[in-house]
Amino acid sequence: MEGKVHHLQKCLDGIYKVIRSANDILCGISQPSVCSEVLQSPQGVAYFSGVNEVYKVAKRVEGGMKSLNIDNQNLHNRLRDIELTWNNLQAFFSFSPTILQMLSSELSPDCSPATDSENEPITTCGVCLSRTGNELNGKANTVLYNSCHYHASCANFWLNCVDSNLPGLIAAEERSQTSEPCSSCAELHGHQL
Numbered sequence: 001m002e003g004k005v006h007h008l009q010k011c012l013d014g015i016y017k018v019i020r021s022a023n024d025i026l027c028g029i030s031q032p033s034v035c036s037e038v039l040q041s042p043q044g045v046a047y048f049s050g051v052n053e054v055y056k057v058a059k060r061v062e063g064g065m066k067s068l069n070i071d072n073q074n075l076h077n078r079l080r081d082i083e084l085t086w087n088n089l090q091a092f093f094s095f096s097p098t099i100l101q102m103l104s105s106e107l108s109p110d111c112s113p114a115t116d117s118e119n120e121p122i123t124t125c126g127v128c129l130s131r132t133g134n135e136l137n138g139k140a141n142t143v144l145y146n147s148c149h150y151h152a153s154c155a156n157f158w159l160n161c162v163d164s165n166l167p168g169l170i171a172a173e174e175r176s177q178t179s180e181p182c183s184s185c186a187e188l189h190g191h192q193l
Contacts, residue, residue, distance in 0.1 A: 039096035064129030127154035
């Protein structure tokens with residue numbers, strides 16, 4: 001459990017840093033017309049779309065924590081900091097109908113608990129610890145790397161903002177709970193060289 005808490009703390013600290021940086025940029029603009037121009041520019045829309053994706057990772061982490069019953073005060077405090085900063089950032093979005101429309105048209109990520117399904121095997125994202133698959137609009141957007149599944153946006157965030165190596169915490173735990181070799185090893189054993 002301690003390993004998961006440390007992993008989630010690194011993730012949430014990175015998320016907070018990204019969202020706080022975006023908030024600081026807009027707070028540093030003294031003229032509403034300049035703020036509006038920044039938010040409505042193609043670069044501004046692209047940047048804040050990326051920040052929105054990072055916020056979705058935070059919501060997935062929160063869902064993963066709930067599904068795994070991870071109750072840690074430091075993690076809850078960081079989630080609160082993220083939510084407060086995000087709410088402040090959203091106040092600036094009123095200057096940009098494009099960004100408001102983008103945010104309102106996007107549904108929240110699937111943060112439901114990772115429970116067994118008769119039709120599909122359960123997979124858990126190695127970054128946010130919530131289930132993969134069953135994503136919005138039928139788009140799974142998952143990545144399989146080193147026997148561990150990831151939401152594409154979670155993997156992208158981790159590699160660009162936290163660490164240059166994807167965490168393998170879930171894959172390692174799942175392999176240790178079964179006596180079966182990882183899929184890469186199983187494939188090697190199945191094909192004699």
